[in-house]
Amino acid sequence: MKGRRGLIGVVLALTAAFAAVAAAYASPDRAAAPAAPAASDSALVKCGKTRTIGFMVPATGPAASIGVQQVHWAQYYVSTYNKTHKTKFKLQTEDTMLGAPTGTAEALKGAQALVSNPNVLATAGPAGSNEIVGVTNVLKGGGLGWVSGSSTRTSLTTDGTRTGFMFRTVPPDAIQGPTAANYILKKLKLKNVYIIDDQETYSTGLADTVQSVLRAAGATVGRDGVSQQQSDFSSLIAKIPRDVQIIYIPWQLPPKGQAFGNQMKAAGRGSVKLMGADGLFDSSFAGVGSHVYDTNFPLNPKSKIISGFRKQHGGDGEYFGAPTYAAVQVAATAVDKACASGSTTRAKVRAAIAATNIPASKSLIGVALRFNKIGDLATAHKFGIYKSNGTDFVPVAG
């Protein structure tokens, strides 16, 4: 009986751990009151020839496939910058393991490592909105400003908790969601929509926004969710009503979008239109077929930066990571500006980030990089709409 009891103990312990993780994820907005910046905020740092930027990214874990795109784009900025400037940059990379059960704890650990290194003057990332909520106190406590290239939850900037510290190079859900919903209603003229989120904050936020716009316009909207780690969608597909005209899947992982599209085809429902969001803006999702749509920030595929990147990465644009290039660019430009006298403080770097003004001609994401008072891009007012031509996404009139 002892063996059985031990086994039951292991099972109950695993279940308790599972429940604890689920409970933690169920309350993503549990941020405590923001901490005041400590002495490190105003500590003078010699800039030197090689300057350090923190970089928080999901290099491993379930979201590593998108994290690696951010890593590539960040490294691409640093390598091209270092080739053309006397001063150099290096990245102190901290793995946040986004999506793993220990993800937020890993992000916190990474934030602490960055804060405790006085040479780190600014940070690019973190990638996920939940992670940002988790690390806010630590980064603020250390006086570090951060620029995220992928966190889109609207309240991150509007709640005022991070003003002056957090900036982002992607427009929030409040812009992307209505763009998608209005295209479905006004251009595609569809009234029967099914929305499936991937249970991550990025996805649920967008899904909620699109759902509310569609319902307000009188559309019939079904809603479901699916784990980001799930690959079997057959039961879910069976459940989707036959009269649904379009399925909106604002997911983060393009291969999952591809798998869903292919399993729709395998279930004989390949004619139902699919629409993704910027997280799925990738040729793997576009390859599902010409019935696939997507929204993405106004990226210019003919940009020299993009062609240079593609050349270095076997022709793959890895577009999800592109705003991270812009995030590192903002951080590096601010550090250079704040280091004009040879030494600086983290507070000065934050002020320099807030005052960023990079013209559209030097910006990868198609608009000038300039922030409003709460840290959002002042220049990005809408998302682009794209349609697959069978192999890649091409812009269509929104």
Next chain:
Amino acid sequence: MNWSLFFDLTVSGLTLGSLYALIALGYSMVYGILKLLNFAHGDVYMIGAFLGWFALHGLGGPVNPDFAGAAVLVVMFITAMLGCGVLGVAIERFAYRPLRNAPRIAPLISALGVSIFLQNSALLVFGASFRDYNTFSLIGVKVYHVGNLFFSVPQLLTVVSAICLMIALTVFVARSRLGKAMRSTAYDREAASMMGIDVDRVISVTFFIGSALAGAAGVMFGLVFGQIFHFMGFLAGLKGFTAAVIGGIGSLPGAMIGGLVVGLAESYATGYLPQGSTFQNLYVFALLILVILIRPSGLLGKAVVQKA
């Protein structure tokens, strides 16, 4: 009653359940002999999926394979099963055997360590990107139906292959000399050793077979669901473990039934319960707790009385 939905969910559940059953068999076999929960088993399944993918691409890839699709499939299965079998033997030899006489918590921790080691090694070697089996190009996308029962070739292939493998394993364990040795070792390792059975060899064979089945499940997963990645073994391993416990860990028929029960439960929960797709894992693990509370030894497990 929407019969079309019911049949769709049943086919989906049986497909998933077949995969869970194959994984659960590995858990059950190892637990039966060593009383060890081999938490690295899910990651062996992940490695199997990658080995199958490499075999596929080594033979020209799914679009223009060098041989007929059926031959390519056979090579994929053989590669994954042999590779995983060898990996399982190596794991046992280096991570568990040195701890065989240590307190039971030691090999358990070692198993968790091996799991993380395999996950991160896969990330390092294979990269973070998803790999696509592109099954449609290899064996077509045609959907067959018998009345309201719709199924695709990969689904049929998965269920039939899993049944064949389970029957083969059952016959092997019941009829072969080595199978008899496995049963003896599971019953009383010390007595089996005294009767001249090479216990180390039996344990190695057990790991080989269990891991080979997981490798086959990995390939089946790739064929049915399309994509594989380094983290895929974590949840599948937990579900396989759940299936083994529900069926009665240590019991081979129990593992098979447990796998099907978990697969069907997951599928029906997704289709019928409120927010079933979002909370399917909650329902599956709730089922586990329920079964343990009602029948602690699982559906087909036997309560073992130990001397004080």
